[in-house]
Amino acid sequence: MNNYKLKIAFITGISGQDGAYLSRLLLKKGYKVIGITRNNHSENMQKLKSLCIDEFIIMEECDLLDISSVIALINKYKPDEIYNLAAQSSVGLSFKQPIGTISFNIVSVLNLLEAIRLIKPDIRFYQASSSEMFGKVTNLPVSIDTPMHPLSPYAISKASAHWTVVNYRESYGIYACNGVLFNHESFLRSTGFFVKKVIYETVRNKNNPYWNLKVGNIDIKRDFGYSPYYVEAMWLMLQSQNPDDFIICSGKSITLRSIIEHVFKKLDVPMNKLIIDYELLRPTDIDDIYGDNRPAKTKLGWEYNLSFYEVLDSLIQEEIEFLDKK
Structure with missing residues (x-):
């Protein structure tokens, strides 16, 4: 008798470049992929369509600032993994909209983690952290233990979310990881970058x-890399025996x-x-x-030499x- 269970993954921020490439990766690995968006406008499907995978994704609308909506979705699908890529991710815009940036980028993460704690504590959670958190660094390369000195509202919000993930891991035993991705590009990147x-x-x-x-x-x-390879590190982080935080970068x-x-x-x-x-x-x-990618390569088996x-x-x-x- 075959007891194989299809893995279910949520991807918030699925309409971005990482969301599209991560969706493709997970579909190839046999996952059922649920895309979480604020609204189901057709523009949110453009990057998925360009990879010819839009028909294989189940899209759900959800306001991540409303914990009841998050709880309802988790109850509906009982996911095994959640990849949180949703954020106001423009550094420049964050100076113009600091309150909105900080509010969304922190509260959305808190709601996801709290919903996991309350509803399904065995969910594995990935948080998209950012190299911007480190800001004014005195020693290079950046490691996961480098002190943070954020220089923008965006960076402040990401640092706060990062430590919220650590706190839920240490306080509640939730399998929660931070992937600190340095700049990474692709054809699907938005023109504002x-x-x-x-x-x-x-x-x-x-x-x-x-x-x-x-x-x-x-x-x-800046330390630049290639998005389709960086999403592989996201997946690898949630397959490890123990949750941890990693720098994902080119190293130059x-x-x-x-x-x-x-x-x-x-x-x-x-x-x-x-x-x-x-x-x-x-x-x-x-x-x-620039960052130190050696722990990701040695502990996760991630490969990147471009x-x-x-x-x-x-x-x-x-x-x-x-x-x-x-």
């Missing part, structure tokens, strides 16, 4: 004499300027098309940050092919 903006605009305007690429501070350095940082230079060179665009727009500068910014310039070449090619199809 730096790398996608650079590639998207440059591919479409490389022959436009009136176009210029407007950017803010591009002499800062590069300047934003070097990314623009690489894209411009690849598409034969002169550097004089670049304009520094002081309206795009942030009140505070991190000069340089150069970000390889990733950029792939993303440029995908953008060109997409444009050619239109």
Whole structure:
């Protein structure tokens, strides 16, 4: 007799790039995937459609700020795993909307964890933390034990959510993990993010004499990686015997300027098309940050060895092919 039970996973924030790639990964592994969104607008399905998996996802509307709604959904599906990717995730927007950012990014996590504690304590929970939490670091690379000095409302909210997860793990014995993902990109990234903006605009305007690429501070350095590989680490974290927190990153940082230079060179665009727009500068910014991915590789068996310039070449090619199809 076959007693195999189909695993059920919730993915909040399923409409983002990570939600789409994680959905694809879990479907390949035989999961039943429930996508949690604030509303079922068709735009929330676009990234899933681009991966041809939208028909295999069950979508549910849920206000994560309403714990009764969260409890009702958990009671309905009794999931084995919850991947919480939902957040107001723009650092720049968080300066304009600090109350909304901090409120949603903390209370939503608290409601999910409290619902797990009350309804089904054996659910395994993944929280999408962020490298922005560390902010002003004095020693690199960043490890999971690096002191946090957040420099934006977004970073403050993510740090608070991070420690809420730790508290529920230590206080209630819930299997809850934080994945501290450094910047990670893909073709499905929204155009409001730096790398996608650079590639998207440059591919479409490389022959436009009136176009210029407007950017803010591009002499800062960041640790960039590739989203489809990073979601594998999320899944691996919930398969371990014991819950823990991990840094997921490439282990190297590069300047934003070097990314623009690489894209411009690849598409034969002169550097004089670049304009520094002081309206795009942030009140505070991190000069340089990169992480230590060795614990994720040794303890989880996660594999990642891509150069970000390889990733950029792939993303440029995908953008060109997409444009050619239109």
